[in-house]
Amino acid sequence: MGIIEHLSFGFSVAMSPMNLLYCLAGATLGTVVGIIPGLSPVTVIAMLLPITFKIPALSSLIMLSGIYYGAHHAGATTAIMLNMPGEPSSVVICFDGHPMARLGRAGAALCTSAISSFFAGCVAVIVIALFSPVLAQAALSFQAPEYTATIVLALVAVSVLSSRSLLTTIAMAVLGLLLGTVGTDVNSGAMRFTFGFLRLSEGVEFVAVAVGMFAFAEIISHLKDADQRRAVSAKVEGLIPTKADMKASWKPILRGTALGSLLGILPGTGPLLSSFASYALEKRISKHPEQFGEGAIEGVAGPEAANNAAALTHFIPMLTLGVPAGATMALMLGAMLIQGIAPGPQVLTQHPDLFWGLVASMWIGNMMLLVLNLPLIGIWIRLLNIPYRLLYPTILVFCCVGVYSVANSAFDVLLAAAFGGFGYIMRRLDCNGAPLVLGLVLGPVLEENLRRSLLLSRGDLTVFVTRPISLVLLLLAVGVVVSFSLPALRKATESRG
Amino acid sequence: MALPLIRERRQFLSGLVFAIIGLAAFLQAQQFEMGTLTQMGAGYYPACLGAALFAIGVALVAHSVLAGAVVAIGHVAxxxxxxxxxxxxxxxxxxxxxxxxxxxxxxxxxxxxxxxxxxxxxxxxxxxxxxxxxxxxxxxxxxxxxxxx
Incomplete structure (x- = not known):
């Protein structure tokens, strides 16, 4: 079957009334999440995970991914109107989007960002459709050593890119792997680190850790600002960009889309880094770099396209290899696991309806977002007036009931509280929670593949460097570390000298 | 405040946390069957992770003492x-x-x-x-x- 048949099959699945409804729900919720600062997609997806277990696998994935890319789509609105990222990766849009709004061109900025998001989304869906089958085919020949190397690469890349300090984030990833060993050892049946708690014999509940580390820690960080009011003028005029705007932005959109699609596939980079890279690129090749920061439309069009393309291609490693490229994708993988779908390259052949339905839904979702974002913009901006003090109790309550409902276990809620405290303290110590959650999800898979590799090679550690694919993957991991630690090294020596 | 030697406070404390958890995990893992590299027992992999975490924690603590810039811990709510x-x-x-x-x-x-x-x-x-x-x-x-x- 060619790509056209695959996609039309996907559309036939995604167009069922129920899936359309979940897609719309995801896109709408994503827009809300994207617009309200202090409400990040990771938090909301962690909060909704327990609820999605009760609905069909495809529908739940459609909704969760709608929240994810919808938030990336809409985060720019807050950045433009308030000079505050509505969602972490839209921080780049503040640089030029907000100056445009101050110049009275908020409408043009909003429209440009919506169009570039939509264009980038459409291209990224095609990239996923073309690229995933190739990658999955290649991955079918992977054996234990290759999987081990892939997981190591994903963990290293996410750690390196999620914070300034390499050692602390690697430590968080190792701690996550260690948490992944809690429970019954599959090979020997021995109980590890359960400390007599029966509930821990099946391992640490991943939803509890995600809710604690992301949702609770985030609420604690924001609580001191809960009474703040934001002054927003809800008036946006002149949504249609001028001809000059169009002319200035179509090339940045193309470049941003290409850059974002490429960087999104690599583990760890994701939307935030892609939009920074696109901004830097546009500024460098611009004929008038001095206008950047003063309201240059290129500085909105390029990064916004990169942001959205990367948000979608970010799905590729998770869907084809079963190795998530970031924290949100780790949550998606968790959703798949609990739905009883074993992630990996076989998803494409064993669950084609799931894969192609999800891909098609992404295109439908992008279409919905365009409609949701442009004509309804006035309603969304009014959302910014909801104070956080009314919002966070709702998140708190849904998180608690959600964690409880996964296994009807009050122990899990206590566990989430513990991880909330730990996550908040570690945040204050400049330690990111993403590598830990990724480590927890990948831990059991890593251990299994490591043990199998060494069993097959009779304890010979060189098995990881004598097999070509595994060697390349490990070299990539080393390359990522070296290329990102060199500038840090330089900076450290400079500051001392 | 106290601890004038330590310049990077956040790194010092996080390193300490990692070192303690790593050591505890390493010691706890000794109770499980170790096995060999070929035929790993239940304790082999967690013991390795615990040792790695301990080593990173110690390195962070050492680096925080020698670090160039003074970094205090921000407001903790x-x-x-x-x-x-x-x-x-x-x-x-x-x-x-x-x-x-x-x-x-x-x-x-x-x-x-x-x-x-x-x-x-x-x-x-x-x-x-x-x-x-x-x-x-x-x-x-x-x-x-x-x-x-």
Missing amino acids: LRDMVFLLSGVVAFALLIERTGLAEAVCALVVFGCYNRIAKRPIEVLVICAILAAATVGLFIFALGIPVAIY
Whole structure:
């Protein structure tokens, strides 16, 4: 079957009334999440995970991914109107989007960002459709050593890119792997680190850790600002960009889309880094770099396209290899696991309806977002007036009931509280929670593949460097570390000298 | 303050946390069967991870003592943290003993501790709405087996 048949099959699945409804729900919720600062997609997806277990696998994935890319789509609105990222990766849009709004061109900025998001989304869906089958085919020949190397690469890349300090984030990833060993050892049946708690014999509940580390820690960080009011003028005029705007932005959109699609596939980079890279690129090749920061439309069009393309291609490693490229994708993988779908390259052949339905839904979702974002913009901006003090109790309550409902276990809620405290303290110590959650999800898979590799090679550690694919993957991991630690090294020596 | 030697305080403390957890995991893992590199027992892999975590923690502590820049720990909202998490603990303790509605109310009251005196009616309204919403969604729609009140 060619790509056209695959996609039309996907559309036939995604167009069922129920899936359309979940897609719309995801896109709408994503827009809300994207617009309200202090409400990040990771938090909301962690909060909704327990609820999605009760609905069909495809529908739940459609909704969760709608929240994810919808938030990336809409985060720019807050950045433009308030000079505050509505969602972490839209921080780049503040640089030029907000100056445009101050110049009275908020409408043009909003429209440009919506169009570039939509264009980038459409291209990224095609990239996923073309690229995933190739990658999955290649991955079918992977054996234990290759999987081990892939997981190591994903963990290293996410750690390196999620914070300034390499050692602390690697430590968080190792701690996550260690948490992944809690429970019954599959090979020997021995109980590890359960400390007599029966509930821990099946391992640490991943939803509890995600809710604690992301949702609770985030609420604690924001609580001191809960009474703040934001002054927003809800008036946006002149949504249609001028001809000059169009002319200035179509090339940045193309470049941003290409850059974002490429960087999104690599583990760890994701939307935030892609939009920074696109901004830097546009500024460098611009004929008038001095206008950047003063309201240059290129500085909105390029990064916004990169942001959205990367948000979608970010799905590729998770869907084809079963190795998530970031924290949100780790949550998606968790959703798949609990739905009883074993992630990996076989998803494409064993669950084609799931894969192609999800891909098609992404295109439908992008279409919905365009409609949701442009004509309804006035309603969304009014959302910014909801104070956080009314919002966070709702998140708190849904998180608690959600964690409880996964296994009807009050122990899990206590566990989430513990991880909330730990996550908040570690945040204050400049330690990111993403590598830990990724480590927890990948831990059991890593251990299994490591043990199998060494069993097959009779304890010979060189098995990881004598097999070509595994060697390349490990070299990539080393390359990522070296290329990102060199500038840090330089900076450290400079500051001392 | 004390500890004049330590320049990077955040790194020092995080390193200490990692080193302690790593060491504890390494020692705990000794109870399990070790096995060999070829035929790993239950303890081999966690022991390696624990040792790695300990080593990284020690390296962080060492680096924090020698680091160039002085970095202090920023504001830690300890009171917010204690009240919020007490609310979660209260929820966990109440949900199976009394029921969902009480557990939700306790959680909201703890979570809004800093406004309960200033805006009591607002907090009560939030309690009522969220209790009704969770009972409706989780008990009637999703059917989790707990008492309503």
